[in-house]
Amino acid sequence: MKKNGTIEQIRRYPSPNAEVRLDEIIYWSNGLRVKGLLARPKKEGRYEALLYLRGGLQFIGMVRPARITQFAAQGFVVFAPYYRGNRGGEGRDEFAGDDRYDAVYAVDVLKHFSEVQKVHIFGFSRGGLMALWTAILRDDIASLVTWAGVSDATDTYWQRVDMRRGLKRIIGGTPNKVPERYNERTPLYQLTKLQTPVLIIHGTEDQHVQPAHAYKLEHYLRNNNQSVETWYANGLKHHYPPQLNRQTVKQLCVWMKQQLF
Secondary structure, eight states: OOOTTOEEEEEEEOOSSTTEEEEEEEEEETTEEEEEEEEEESSOSOOEEEEEEOOSBTTBTOOOHHHHHHHHTTTEEEEEEOOTTSTTOSSOOOSSSTTHHHHHHHHHHHHTSOOOSSEEEEEETTHHHHHHHHHHHOSOEEEEEEESOOOOHHHHHHHOGGGHHHHHHHHTSOTTTOHHHHHHTOGGGGGGGOOSOEEEEEETTOSSSOTHHHHHHHHHHHHTTOOEEEEEETTOOSSOOHHHHHHHHHHHHHHHHHTTO
8 A cells, every 4th residue: 555645647637728737646545546636837936735625426516627727827736636436536435534535635745746835725515524624634734715615514414405315325324323424524523623724705595505504614713713714795606606706716816825924
């Protein structure tokens, strides 16, 4: 078994942006070969590092090249793991179970391509769980942004009727029968170990990940006297309109870089 975070293979990947290079990477996580997509500006320079943690489950919500090149164009080297069991990766997606370590060790992959000491984390939707766990389990995170992010696995089960069958199968039961398995996936109870500033972005009309996830995360962080900023968008849903989405990406990238000073 190779060391966690070790790169097994790098393969050039088609990029939708002529100024950004894409590579698909196979790396090791808990004895499994896991895949992810790396985006980096072609122009020479010293860039900040960003771990992009996708939403969805299994093939739903898969990493999109256009999305991570959007972040790379803002001056970041970006790595986005697919999570285990996806696109030919070994193991199985566990919805922030042991697959959280695919994100944890992805930080080591990212550092192969950037000379920074600390990396930024961005998590969207289910990626919010992954982002929080990564920041809890590592001490080299510069900032964390969770956009429409999940913070409570139990709430997700009850709120998303359409996901219940999948979550029951993956986790091994309902929150009524195996509450400890849902609690183990919920980072709220370990937030005192998080040492990085957090930005919460959420639309107030989000029906995929209800804003209660954001409010609960903010409440826990403020109760712990931890650094948190919120950008709540009245009337917006899970996915922002394209122009506002691009504008928000630029603004959050500026916010992340400001946390270094």
